[in-house]
Amino acid sequence: MDKFSSKDYEEFKKSVEQYVGIDLNFYKEQQMKRRIESMVKKFKCTSYSDFFNLISSNLKVRDEFCSYLTINVTEFYRNPSQWKIFDERIVPYLLKNFGKELNIWSAACATGEEPYTIAMILSKYVPNQIIHIYATDIDQSVLDKAKEGVYDESAVKSLPPNLVSSFFAKTPDRKYRVVDSIKKCVKFEKHDLLKDPYPEKMNLIVCRNVMIYMTAEGKEILYNGFNKALVNNGMFFIGSTENILRPSKYGLSNETLFFYRKVKDI
Numbered sequence: 001m002d003k004f005s006s007k008d009y010e011e012f013k014k015s016v017e018q019y020v021g022i023d024l025n026f027y028k029e030q031q032m033k034r035r036i037e038s039m040v041k042k043f044k045c046t047s048y049s050d051f052f053n054l055i056s057s058n059l060k061v062r063d064e065f066c067s068y069l070t071i072n073v074t075e076f077y078r079n080p081s082q083w084k085i086f087d088e089r090i091v092p093y094l095l096k097n098f099g100k101e102l103n104i105w106s107a108a109c110a111t112g113e114e115p116y117t118i119a120m121i122l123s124k125y126v127p128n129q130i131i132h133i134y135a136t137d138i139d140q141s142v143l144d145k146a147k148e149g150v151y152d153e154s155a156v157k158s159l160p161p162n163l164v165s166s167f168f169a170k171t172p173d174r175k176y177r178v179v180d181s182i183k184k185c186v187k188f189e190k191h192d193l194l195k196d197p198y199p200e201k202m203n204l205i206v207c208r209n210v211m212i213y214m215t216a217e218g219k220e221i222l223y224n225g226f227n228k229a230l231v232n233n234g235m236f237f238i239g240s241t242e243n244i245l246r247p248s249k250y251g252l253s254n255e256t257l258f259f260y261r262k263v264k265d266i
């Protein structure tokens, strides 16, 4: 692949930003290049510009490129030990400090398993009618799937069986449909964490497994934005392989594994 020069890649990034709206400068270059080059090979293109011509002329390839690039892997109750802490410590903390009507944002929610998991856990504590979760992602195709709320068996494999039986209906083709009472708790919207304005007055922000793909500069945009989006003492929940270097710089304090509390405005 060394025939693909850095100059070519710089041009490609600009074209992708203009046409697809994803700014690749904020994502780790090695990782992105590896993914892009494997698609370039798959479609037998001879250069980045050749591949860009294909993306811009073929909607199916464009969508496949977006989905592959943005890495949509997720599942219900992903990393169960994190959700155990959320259930046993964080939810009681949030209810005690902010009452039952919480403002919750699942940022980079992919196909919806994460915000639905939050709703399922919360519904043990508060009536579904007052659970409102704002769930966003940059990729419209994952949001469409999220709104549909129908999943393969593999998506529910980490969920405790009692949650599966309480919150899913089996479809005739052996899929799992999220029940309406949980679906109604989540509002999905397209949102780019690197560009779009953030919501305000959040008591909890869950943003897992997207910052790992970003450069330090990209992460910084998110941390600053999350500080402003959170109320004081609001909680920020990150992925199981992530951690924030120097959280105090962003007005955050590490409360327990994977959870940061906003301690001040920045």
Ligand SMILES: C[S@@+](CC[C@H](N)C(=O)[O-])C[C@H]1O[C@@H](n2cnc3c(N)ncnc32)[C@H](O)[C@@H]1O
Pocket (backbone or CB within 6 Å): 070, 071, 072, 073, 074, 075, 078, 107, 108, 109, 110, 111, 114, 136, 137, 138, 139, 142, 191, 192, 193, 194, 207, 208, 209, 210, 239
């Ligand atoms: C690996 S998934 C994480 C899903 C879920 N949070 C989890 O941990 O299971 C990463 C998601 O981040 C989204 N994403 C990537 N860049 C983004 C951006 N700039 N703004 C919003 N979402 C983004 C992708 O579309 C993808 O759905």
